[in-house]
Amino acid sequence: MDTRAVPSTAADPCAEGYAPIVVLGIGNLLWADEGFGIRCVEALGQRYAFAEHVQLVDGGTQGLYLLHYVQGAKQLLIFDAIDYGLPPGTLKVIEDDEVPRFLGAKKMSLHQTGFQEVLSLAQLTGHYPERVLLVGCQPEELEDYGGSLRSSVRLALEDALALGLQALRDWGAEPRPRTGAQADADSGVTLPSLALERYEGERPSAEAACRVGDARFIPAAE
Template identity: 75%
Template sequence: MSAITVLGIGNVLWADEGFGVRCVEALQQRWAFDETQGVPVQLVDGGTQGLYLIQHVQAARKLLIFDAIDYGIEPGTLKLIENDEVPRFMGAKKMSLHQTGFQEVLMLAQLTEQYPDEVLLIGCQPQELEDYGGSLRPIVKTAMEDALALGLDRLRQWGARPVPRDAAPGDDEAVTVPTLALGAYEQGRPAAEQACRVGDERFIPSR
């Protein structure tokens, strides 16, 4: 079993829906984990994979989840949900199809009695979701920094030893597809006044 799994879920193509994936991406870019003096940590870009994430949940003793969650509060606000409350909360506060699928993952892990000893969900209230091809709004991108600090604090409590990276990870070890990494994604996005408001032309199939 993996000692700790850090899982970012969401869809980076729908603005603030990508919050969870962007957190895991930033965590990997800035930090490495010293497994000689700390417990192993696995970083996973869960995207919208749904039930395909079951193996990662079943293999984890500690599970840290980053996600955009509709709490019905001010955009950019963070809220922490822990342990048994996580699957119940995600079932009651569905925001998108990926959350429905991930609730099923958690319930299946419980059913198979291969469930983490501890689970922490760090969720952020989104500001904008209806912007296909858009990126994180400034208030959510700012909140991501606080979310990472909270996540690192919990990882240390769980026995991980994060150390600042001397260099960025190579493309072959990146948790996200390099062309969809935050910097490349935002640079390729047209200006708002030029963008197709029904979506990003980079992702609209040609007719």
């Protein structure tokens, strides 16, 4: 996935007086509920403007390439789909030292293994955020390539945003609702072709996309 920061300003977020805040969505938009984290960050970028020292990042599945974001953050907010073994759509919040431990103990996909390594490397280099907050959502479906969020996870997104916004306010991110034309603008986080409404609206039928398979060789599911 494309990784872009919002907003991009001339101010140096590492300069004296700034407390860099990074909001990171990780996962894979192409595998249904795996895209939860990125959709959260996308929604924040569409609905809110933030102080200059706040970055919204589509981390995708980039693993170690996200190291510099973690190293440069004073506060790090992460959104991700996490297999807690709970009912689909259930949210759970993990904080600070428990975040890398939890990702190491409950891997759902390769991107979580990679991000656990990112956190460990940041600790080893001595450049680790003072605060880390992980807002995770139990996925419902992960095996639908080209699919989107299931209803249970999409409903949970709003509560996840509320949890994230509260933390961002406490950290001094100064979220301000976008209005009018601002609210309709590209969030700058995901590519326009992958934005939620367009991604869902342009999805081809199951037959056109061959998502079912050839009935001559693959029996239809009962």
